[in-house]
Amino acid sequence: EVQLVESGGGLVQPGGSLRLSCAASGFTFSSYWMHWVRQTPGKGLVWVSRISSDVSTTNYAGSVKGRFTISRDNARNTLFLQMNSLRAEDTAVYYCVTGSIVGAGGYWGQGALVTVSS
Amino acid sequence: EIVLTQSPATLSLSPGERAALSCRASRSVSSFLAWYQQKPGQAPRLLIYDASNRASGIPARFSGSGSGTDFTLTISSLEPEDFAVYYCQQRSDWPYTFGQGTKLEIK
Numbered sequence: 001e002v003q004l005v006e007s008g009g010g011l012v013q014p015g016g017s018l019r020l021s022c023a024a025s026g027f028t029f030s031s032y033w034m035h036w037v038r039q040t041p042g043k044g045l046v047w048v049s050r051i052s053s054d055v056s057t058t059n060y061a062g063s064v065k066g067r068f069t070i071s072r073d074n075a076r077n078t079l080f081l082q083m084n085s086l087r088a089e090d091t092a093v094y095y096c097v098t099g100s101i102v103g104a105g106g107y108w109g110q111g112a113l114v115t116v117s118s
Numbered sequence: 119e120i121v122l123t124q125s126p127a128t129l130s131l132s133p134g135e136r137a138a139l140s141c142r143a144s145r146s147v148s149s150f151l152a153w154y155q156q157k158p159g160q161a162p163r164l165l166i167y168d169a170s171n172r173a174s175g176i177p178a179r180f181s182g183s184g185s186g187t188d189f190t191l192t193i194s195s196l197e198p199e200d201f202a203v204y205y206c207q208q209r210s211d212w213p214y215t216f217g218q219g220t221k222l223e224i225k
Contacts, residue, residue, distance in 0.1 A: 018134040059213070080184075105152070105164055108162060
């Protein structure tokens with residue numbers, strides 16, 4: 001059974017940093033593209049970032065480019081999202097997502113809440 | 119980026135009725151369009167990928183159609199558990215984008 005478990009969310013002040021992790025199991029992690037998607041009540045669902053299975057390709061939404069970094073450790077079956085220079089508008093539930101079809105989210109984690117507030 | 123516009127924003131129907139949800143893209147996404155269902159407090163669930171392919175475990179009452187810029191998700195006969203929010207999403211071009219959602223509510 002595919003499992004994606006996010007951790008690392010919490011409350012952070014504007015300008016601060018946070019690192020999300022996603023522990024994956026139940027599939028061959030090193031063969032799959034991995035993604036982060038966030039959701040807010042106001043802006044809906046936004047596909048934040050993606051990383052290829054071999055780490056050669058990473059992409060970011062314009063709203064986070066230059067501030068967020070996606071990475072992965074294929075030996076530890078873990079996906080990361082380093083978030084720097086956080087803003088109030090980054091407040092959201094962040095989901096770890098994957099699937100056999102690249103770019104179609106067949107599997108989602110339970111989500112990690114990130115709140116950016118002073 | 120490609121903008122996806124869903125209509126209607128809210129659809130009020132009764133169990134047993136047929137539902138048709140629309141998604142229109144600002145430019146062609148070929149067939150690279152997916153549909154998701156989301157219930158309160160849950161992550162989205164993939165229903166349809168590449169316009170018309172049902173994801174694993176999805177009941178046959180869910181079907182998708184369309185290509186290019188116009189797409190439809192059809193639920194042939196609504197069950198009580200189908201009342202939720204539905205999103206379309208394109209993977210034709212980065213950044214991938216979602217529509218704003220259609221809320222399917224019980225009439």
